[in-house]
Amino acid sequence: MNPRSSLPTTAVVGLTAVLLLAGCGGGDGDGDGDGDDGAKVADKASSASTTTGASASASPSASASAPSDGRPEISLPADDTLTFTPEQDSDPVKDAILKDNAEFVRALDAAIVAQNPRLPALEYYTEGEGAVAAQDWVQSFKKAGWTVTGTVRYTDRQVSVESKDRASLTYCGDESKGYTKVIKTGVIEHTKVTKNSYVAYGAQVQKNDKGVWELVKIASTRGADKCQP
Template identity: 65%
Template structure:
């Protein structure tokens, strides 16, 4: 993984094989193609079908802690609509859990399983396992911005956002060597996420798609 690994960037394992964090949940599409839209995902720009109130949230969410050398920021963190706000919050917690799982080298980290379901859970587990098998972890900071939610029903929504991995890096666990790459167009990734609300009120990740080098995410 060159830049950072956790829904951040790509870690090069060998000359012939490379893992891309953005491959988690549907694959990384070529930046020469249509980077402004991701097939099968809502852009979040259309008028929301969000209900005025969210269902009762009875969940006791896990506490997620990251090491001091891993920093994640999310913009916006909140939304005026309570359902959209809940989706934004749980998506941020999913990303934190994914990072925590990589740091812990634990593909079955309870916090990660808590925020994923179905296809999303399988993809997240496989992604963390790839880092564990490679002996890599993460360091640095990643910024998630332009986060937009489209509520489809009382228990289904989609979310799009951009990831700035220009200051996120991978690190070899045994040696502590930090791998950096030149910041370029591919340092910025567009994500499209599908989430579903479970009976406890948690918006779980069920699918994630990405487009590395997306034009709409460039600075």
């Protein structure tokens, strides 16, 4: 494949939401790994925008995120690294949204690695259309016999709070060092880095009665100018 988040480069979900998550290496490249590889298992679609987020240092995801407030523990293999910038915000509400968004992305990768579209951790951070999109996305990887590997950086993460329980956020994904891997053979699908290695995301989240900011919709634009290095 090769946009890892573009493995099945996207899973089209009901309405207009499109799932292009869990990062995945470059765009147009050698072999069969180009930005359209996902079409082998899922239809393509995209739409989203990003803005510049506050500054903060990014840190790689650990092999497991420590659970807190009843949240599930999420484990990722050593060869799958995700970083998030900024990790926090000076506003406590935005900080909570950023944290739960990062955990959602981590849960999505964990579900792909486990080849389990109904991974409890993924269901914990999704609802409605967002849950369907995430499950379809993971199912696409499972059907193709792929998993994810490498490093994906999520940057310029910015939150817009709309009400006490609804918000939206935008961010960029740098998949230039993220790839898909064939589970059966262990072969990593490398591709050269192109503009399609960079993806803009737009997500809608909603706070549930447990205080978790769940993903309810997501959209993406591969090759977005605002996310180019």
